Structure formats: C-alpha cells, structure tokens
Amino acid sequence: MSxxxxxxxxxxxxxxxxxxxxxxxxxxxxxxxxxxxxxxARLASWLIARLRRDAMECxxxxxxxxxMPDHLHLLAAGMTEESNLVKFVExxxxxxxxxxxxRTHKRLWQTKYYDHILRGSESADRVAWYIWxxxxxxxxxxxxxxxxxxxxxxxxxxxxLKGAVVPEWVPAWKKQAVPR
Numbered sequence: 557m558s559x560x561x562x563x564x565x566x567x568x569x570x571x572x573x574x575x576x577x578x579x580x581x582x583x584x585x586x587x588x589x590x591x592x593x594x595x596x597a598r599l600a601s602w603l604i605a606r607l608r609r610d611a612m613e614c615x616x617x618x619x620x621x622x623x624m625p626d627h628l629h630l631l632a633a634g635m636t637e638e639s640n641l642v643k644f645v646e647x648x649x650x651x652x653x654x655x656x657x658x659r660t661h662k663r664l665w666q667t668k669y670y671d672h673i674l675r676g677s678e679s680a681d682r683v684a685w686y687i688w689x690x691x692x693x694x695x696x697x698x699x700x701x702x703x704x705x706x707x708x709x710x711x712x713x714x715x716x717l718k719g720a721v722v723p724e725w726v727p728a729w730k731k732q733a734v735p736r
Contacts, residue, residue, distance in 0.1 A: 575641040578634045580619075580674040582683050582727070583645060585628045588663040592625040599656075600705040603628065606652050608709050614644035619713035620684035622691065622706035629687040631680065631713075645669060672727060681716045682725035684708070688717060689724070 575581075587593045594600050600623040611618045611632070616639055620631040632641065649665050656664040674683060691703040700706055700717070708714045 574673060575671075576634070577637050577639060579639075579641070580678075580680055580683075581632045581634075581641050582672040582674065582687075583630050583632060583641075584670040585630075585645070585649065586666045586669070587626050588666055590626040590666075593664065594623045594625045594628065594705070597704070603652060604705065604707075607648060610644060610648040610651065611709060614647060615639045616641070616644050617712070618709040619680060619716065620687040620706075620708055622687045622703070624690055624694070624705075629690060631683050631687055633680075633710075641671065645671075679722070679725070681719075681722050684713060684716050685722050686725045686727075689721070 594603075603623055604621065607618060607621060607630070615635045617633045617635055618630050619633055620629070622629045632644065634641065649669070653664045656662065674680065688700040688706050691697050691706065692700060697703045708717055
C-alpha cells in the first residue's frame with residue numbers, strides 16, 4: 557500500500573442528535589480481534605461493574621446485558637433528555653481499554669461498535685431476551701439463569717428477566733433476504 561493511499565473507515569453512526577435523549581438502544585461491543593477475553597470470569601465481572609458505574613454517570617439504564625466470550629451486548633435506555641449514548645459507550649470503552657492495556661499491554665476493544673435504535677414497533681423485552689438467550693443459543697447453558705455474566709441493571713429489566721421468555725427478535729442485519 558503506497559503512502560498516498562489511505563484506508564478510509566466507513567462512518568456507521570447516524571447524526572449525533574439521534575443518540576441523545578430518552579431512546580432505547582441495542583449495542584454490541586466486540587473485543588479486539590474477536591479475542592475471547594470474556595471467558596475470563598474476573599474480567600467479565602469487572603466489565604459489568606464498570607458498566608454499572610458508567611451507566612449511572614451517563615444517565616443510562618441498562619435493561620439487559622450479556623458478556624460473551626468475544627463480545628458484549630446491552631440494551632440501554634436514556635434516562636434524561638441529556639443522556640448521550642455515544643458519550644456513554646465511549647466513556648465505558650475508554651475507561652476499560654486504558655485499564656486493560658495498563659495491566660495486560662493488549663487492546664481490549666475493536667475500534668467501532670454496533671448500535672441499533674429501537675423504533676416504536678420494536679419491543680424492548682424481545683430485544684432483552686435476544687441478549688439473554690445468546691449464551692443459550694451458543695450452547696453455554698440451557699437457560700439464561702445458568703450463565704453468570706448476564707442480567708439487568710434496572711428494576712424493569714430484572715422484572716423482564718424473571719418473566720417468561722418472549723418470542724425471538726432478530727436484528728435486521730441478521731435477517732436473511734427472502735429468495736425470489
């Protein structure tokens with residue numbers, strides 16, 4: 557690759573205003589190189605504790621989360637008109653990345669992350685159950701309560717988790733095109 561050719565990263569973010577306020581967001585953060593950092597119980601527990609702290613500081617409720625071996629899912633809700641998802645995610649990623657690098661001399665996160673803003677027709681409990689069923693789908697456990705690194709940081713989420721499993725939700729980018 558010549559020095560005058562530069563790799564351009566595609567901006568996958570919507571305008572900043574779409575990430576402010578009382579929205580609901582499905583977020584996926586992948587570990588650098590999809591490494592299996594989430595298999596480390598101490599690290600997974602530390603990430604959850606840090607998620608709790610940053611969510612509170614950034615005025616977000618985390619209705620559902622799950623630390624998988626190579627990624628982390630969360631369903632976050634802005635609690636005020638000033639809540640800012642980009643600030644919340646970047647604060648969490650930066651704080652955890654700096655501490656992780658200091659201790660291990662390794663990179664923790666991929667540069668980008670995936671988000672999906674829930675629309676009125678999308679049910680928060682279906683998205684939460686999609687997150688909580690992830691370790692079941694991967695064969696790590698038979699039911700969500702058998703997996704240590706999932707849960708909720710809100711009363712609403714805890715009530716959903718204690719309830720019945722709701723019909724499966726599939727993220728738009730995972731839906732297959734209908735054959736003609």
